[in-house]
Amino acid sequence: MADRYVVIGNPIAHSKSPQIHARFAQQTGEPVAYDRLLAPLDGFEATVRDFIAAGGRGANVTVPFKLEAFTLADRRSARAEAAGAVNTLSFEAGAVIGDNTDGVGLVRDIVLRAGVPLADARVLLLGAGGAARGVILPLLEEAPDEIVIANRTVARAEALIEQFAQPGSRLRAVQFDALAGAFDIVINATSASLSAELPPVPPSVFGAQTFAYDMMYGAGPTVFMQLAAAHGASVRDGLGMLVEQAAEAFFVWRGVLPDTAPVYQWLREQL
Numbered sequence: 145m146a147d148r149y150v151v152i153g154n155p156i157a158h159s160k161s162p163q164i165h166a167r168f169a170q171q172t173g174e175p176v177a178y179d180r181l182l183a184p185l186d187g188f189e190a191t192v193r194d195f196i197a198a199g200g201r202g203a204n205v206t207v208p209f210k211l212e213a214f215t216l217a218d219r220r221s222a223r224a225e226a227a228g229a230v231n232t233l234s235f236e237a238g239a240v241i242g243d244n245t246d247g248v249g250l251v252r253d254i255v256l257r258a259g260v261p262l263a264d265a266r267v268l269l270l271g272a273g274g275a276a277r278g279v280i281l282p283l284l285e286e287a288p289d290e291i292v293i294a295n296r297t298v299a300r301a302e303a304l305i306e307q308f309a310q311p312g313s314r315l316r317a318v319q320f321d322a323l324a325g326a327f328d329i330v331i332n333a334t335s336a337s338l339s340a341e342l343p344p345v346p347p348s349v350f351g352a353q354t355f356a357y358d359m360m361y362g363a364g365p366t367v368f369m370q371l372a373a374a375h376g377a378s379v380r381d382g383l384g385m386l387v388e389q390a391a392e393a394f395f396v397w398r399g400v401l402p403d404t405a406p407v408y409q410w411l412r413e414q415l
C-alpha cells in the first residue's frame with residue numbers, strides 16, 4: 145500500500161504536481177500515491193481534516209489556501225514562518241507540520257540549474273506580495289551583495305525590509321522610477337505576467353551581464369522575459385522553480401531528494 149499525498153487548491157485541475165510526484169516516486173522507488181484534491185473555497189480545513197482521517201500523510205497547498213495552511217499548522221519551519229505561508233503539510237502523530245519549499249526551489253533553480261551564483265550578486269526583486277515574501281529568506285541565506293525590493297505600492301516593500309532586516313544584511317526598498325543601473329539578477333515576483341502585464345521597471349536595470357528570472361512560466365517567454373532579453377539580459381522562466389519546490393516537498397516527506405533534471409525536461413516538452 146502506497147502512502148497517500150495530495151495537492152489541495154481551488155481550482156486544481158491544472159496542477160502539474162501529480163505528474164511531477166509520480167515521476168519522483170517511480171525514480172526513487174518510494175511508495176507514494178499523489179492526487180489532486182479540490183477544496184471548496186470555504187472548506188479548506190475540513191478538506192484537510194477529512195484527508196488526514198482517511199490516512200493521508202501529507203499535502204501540497206496551492207492558491208488560494210497557502211495562508212490558511214499556515215494558520216492550520218500546529219508547528220511550522222523557520223522558512224514557513226519567514227514566508228508567512230505554507231505550501232507543504234506533513235501529518236505526523238496527530239500533528240500538522242507546515243513548511244514552505246518555494247524559496248529553496250527558486251534558489252536551486254537559479255544557482256544549480258541556471259548556474260548563476262547568488263553569492264555577492266546585486267539582486268533586484270520585483271514585487272512585495274506573497275510570492276516575494278516567500279523567497280527572501282532563502283535568497284538572503286545565499287549571501288548576495290544586496291537585495292533591492294521594488295514594488296508599485298512601496299509601503300509593502302518597506303514592510304518586507306522591516307521584517308527581514310538584520311545587522312549587515314543589505315536590503316532596501318525603492319520606487320520603480322528610482323531604479324537606475326544594471327543588476328546582476330532581476331527576479332519578477334509580481335503577478336503581472338499572469339495578465340501579460342509588465343511591472344513598470346526601467347530597462348536600464350537590464351544589461352548584458354544580467355540574469356532575468358520570471359517566477360511565471362508558459363509555452364513561450366513571458367512579456368517580462370521578452371523585455372529583459374530585448375535589453376541584452378539572459379532570461380529564464382519559473383518552470384524549474386516548480387520542479388525544485390516539488391522535489392524539496394518530496395524530501396520533507398520521504399527523506400530522499402529526487403533528481404529533477406529528467407522531470408524538468410519532460411515538463412518542458414509538455415508546455
Ligand code: ATR
Pocket residue numbers: 270271272273274275276295296297298300333334335336341342343344
Ligand atoms: P502573490 O501571492 O502572487 O505575490 P499578491 O500578494 O497579490 O500575489 O501580490 C502581487 C504582487 O504583484 C504585488 O507586489 C503587486 O504590487 P502591489 O503590491 O503594488 O499591488 C504586484 N503586481 C501585480 N500586478 C502588477 C502590475 N501590473 N504591475 C506591477 N506590479 C504588479
